[in-house]
Amino acid sequence: MSSRSAREVSRGLLLQVASLLAVFNSASATDYFVNPSAGNAYATVQAALDAVSGQSEFDRANIFIAPGIYEEIVTVDKPYLSFIGTGPSPEATKITSPRTIIVVGPFSWGQVVEIQNSATAFMARNLTFENSILDREVVSALAVRAAADRIIFDNVRFLGYQDTLLVDERSRQYFRDSFITGDSDFIFGDATAVFDHCTIESTDAGWITAANTKRTTANGLVFLDCALVAGTVRDPFVSDRTTPTAGSVFLGRPWEWWDSDTMPSVIFIRTLIGPHIIAAGWDPWDVTGIPGIDPTVNRDPLTRFSEFGSMDLNSIPLADSNGDGTPNGRVPWTDPMTKEQAANYTLEHIFGPVSFWNSTTEAETSGIDYESQGDPWNPIAQLALLPTAPGAPSQALNISTRLGVLTGDNVLIAGFILTGSVPKRVLLRAIGPSLEDNDIPDPLANPTLELRAADGRRIAFNNNWRYSQAEEITATGLSPTDDHESAILVTLAPGAYTAIVKGRRGTTGVALVEVYDLSGAEAAQLANISTRGFIDGGDGHVMIAGFILAGGSGGSRVIVRAIGPSLTSAGIEDPLANPTLELHDGNGIAIAFNDDWKDSQRAEIEATGLPPHDDRESAIVASLAAGPYTAVLAGRNGASGIGLIEVYNLGL
Secondary structure (H helix, E strand, C coil): CCHHHHHHHHHHHHHHCHHHCCCCCCCCCEEEEECCCCCCCECCHHHHHHHCCCCECCECEEEEECCEEEECCEEECCCCEEEEECCCCHHHEEEECCCCCCCCCCCCCCCCEEECCCCCCCEEEEEEEECCCCHHHCCCCCCEEECCCCEEEEEEEEECCECCEEECCCCEEEEECCEEEEEEEEEEECCEEEEECCEEEEEEEEEEEEECCECCCCCCEEEECCEEEECCCCCCCCCCCCCCCCCCEEEECCCCCCCCCECCEEEEECCEECCCECCCCECCCCCCCCCCCCCCCCCHHHCEEEEECCECCCCCECCCCCCCCCCCCCCCCCCCCCHHHHHCCCHHHHCCCHHHCCCCCCCCCCCCCCCCCCCCCCHHHHHHCCCCCCCCCCEEEEEEEEEEECCHHHCEEEEEEEECCCCEEEEEEEECHHHHHHCCCCECCCEEEEEEECCCCEEEEECCHHHCCHHHHHHCCCCCCCCCCEEEEEEECCEEEEEEEEEHHHCCEEEEEEEEECCCCCCCEEEEEEEEEEECCCHHHCEEEEEEEECCCCCEEEEEEEECHHHHHHCCCCECCCEEEEEECCCCCEEEEECCHHHCCHHHHHHCCCCCCCCCCEEEEEEECCEEEEEEEEEHHHCCEEEEEEEEEEEC
16 A cells, blocks of 8 residues: 555544544643642642643643642633642642632622633643632622633532623533532523533522523533532531522523523423422523513523423422423423434534534524534543543543455454453444545445454344434434444443444445443553454555544553464464554554564564564554554555454553
């Protein structure tokens, strides 16, 4: 294969795994440290932030913050930054306001942390943002004002009372496994913000949301699988210890509904709802900002408020007599939502092409054309590159292989290994028809997917992915784009597994098998993929293995092997006699090539304990920064035969 054709094929695979490559196509991190007790670290968060320079979308700056209380006002005005608390939990690391802070002026929000619109792709993990102004002050007192696009908060706590969290400037934001508390419309703004498995706590009567979504924006605040609970005022200097009584908290009120450019949008799907939420659900709010006395005031032409699958805190569905997704007692201007519409609220759709949203896909439209908020964004891809610890080795967050699927022994067989001591949640996909969208010829029209344990026992099987686990797979944000494609979502103990892709009823064509790690921060790791199949000598049927290293700033060391002749010892007929191997970076550029493994890196390869058994087989050892890579296996001089490609993650 020529260098040019190999690069084109490698870039083709990057398009096929676009669900994890939509934002970053390589990354290496520069680490900064905040610890007032350490002489070699910065004493404040702002000091570390001010020192950051030279970072880029492909070279993020990660600020690791030691456990402690940091009383300071922080302004984030640089892109591609991460805050990571290094304590055992988010409570251990807190950025809070000095208690002497005074809010002045009608346009001051009093925020502790401001993420300005220049701070593109900011991320935070495992820490707390708090506005410590007392509840009795009754002033705007934000913990965070977030105005940049593609912001992610993972396992973060937001503490405040009035106006805790402002999601601003039509940006896109993703909150995962986080905690937000307050009492006066404490989640508000015009951004498209998804709250995924978050806990939302009310500390007094009031409102949870106040959206002022623009009419040109398809979605505003979207709550997926969240819990709405009652809490207690935390102030140590007051004695009221207020907590909301039953039926005293609204889901929200429409902010700036009187503005002709505004049509607030708030969606709750599969929400656990405590008894503190009022049966009416939504407050119409009059123009003065005083809560409306009559909850039947019609706001339907002016709002997009819906829910589906609401439950009490014991996961018992709330009564919904007419089955329109709206619990009994809600105001009549709540927009009904069907089960099919609720299923559309995935990360892929919410942050994807705006053309998806119309009167059939969502409960209520604004009546005018929506405007794009930017190129499609997959926050899972971006989140995968957020490190868990300074200098930690990168983990393989996605491994995939593309090959022509034939019949009999020449189907696509992918083996993968989970290391560690705890079970790991993974998603397997068999992709065929949608490859045509990326100009891949002869895609497999209807792939089937089978998962087997090391002893050959079949664990799971899927033909069309919507036939089983549809809701769970959709919730991952990684559902296949064609209903004929297959997927399996499963939690697996550490060990070796095999995924087998075939064409239904013996059909043939090019397919892609993928394994996604959905819990990259856990102790188990996706350590290896080895895929076997038939290589026919043409560019369309070489074997291409893709993998993503992520989650650590230290990068990782890998060995990639191309196996052929030694397959005869396993009873494989017609093995590839002389395989060649190329390794490409995220831009499709070849960074290494090998024909016979002893010709180069022999000592390094032998030191791994994984040298090929036949001198004609190929191997490459490389220390790689976090990011996506592809390995291309071909037959020397266009030869055909069965080959095996393997990628092992060796750690640092």
